[in-house]
Amino acid sequence: MKILVVDDDRVVADLVMFTVRRAGYEAVMASDAVSTLRRWQEYQPDLIILDINLPGTTQLNDGFAICQYIRRQSDVPIILLTVRGEENDIVRGLEAGADDYVLKPFSPRQLIARVQAVLRRGRTAEGSHPSAKLSIDGLEFNPKLRYVSLTNGETKTLTSLESRLLEYLMLNAGHILTTNDLVSDVWGASGGNSEMLRQLVRRLRSKIEDDPTKPFYIQNFPGLGYAFRLKR
Helix, strand or coil, X not given: CEEEEECCCHHHHHHHHHHHHHCCCEEEEECCHHHHHHHHHHHCCCEEEEECCCCCCCCCCCHHHHHHHHHCCCCCCEEEEECCCCHHHHHHHHHHCCCEEEECCCCHHHHHHHHHHHHHHHHHHHHHCCCCCEEECCEEXXXXXXXXXXXXXXXXXXXXXXXXXXXXXXXXXXXXXXXXXXHHHHHCCCCCCHHHHHHHHHHHHHHHCCCCCCXXXXXXXXXXXXXXXXXX
């Protein structure tokens, strides 16, 4: 497994490189937008650990922009690494297509646990999607291609996390799924939390609901979790 480590702080980059290599992964480093894109295309990594605060170009001026650029062309798992922990940054990371989010300072064990969880989810997803589409009450979802067709005929493309969440909800339509169950299924036992799930649900609702402020499909049950509504 090959990992691309992206950070302009050489001390942090060296620590991450040492950590992932000691865990048995191959690793290569980049420190800005230009070198990141070059290494990504040449190295074809299985995962990218990407710092948010990076020197970049006019178009790709931070890690969020780089993440979004790569995600438009590739499904390679991306873990954002940053000192930022505000809600807006979590939202931006999910919207950009990140698979997970690790805050600095971090422990090497925590980082490797997140890396292993993301890679494990990726391997599971490759062979787990049914070929048939899921269709409930006018909403049609193709898990393999990650697009959803709405009742108004519009089609939306989902990120890998949005796709995993929608698939799990639709496969269990009519049943309340706890927050812990959803976090575990989407991120794995070593990743994600209730706040990241809340933001992911919010993002998914913005794509599939007629009115995200009054959701029809994804129902919230305070203190319990969420459920996909089975029928009108």
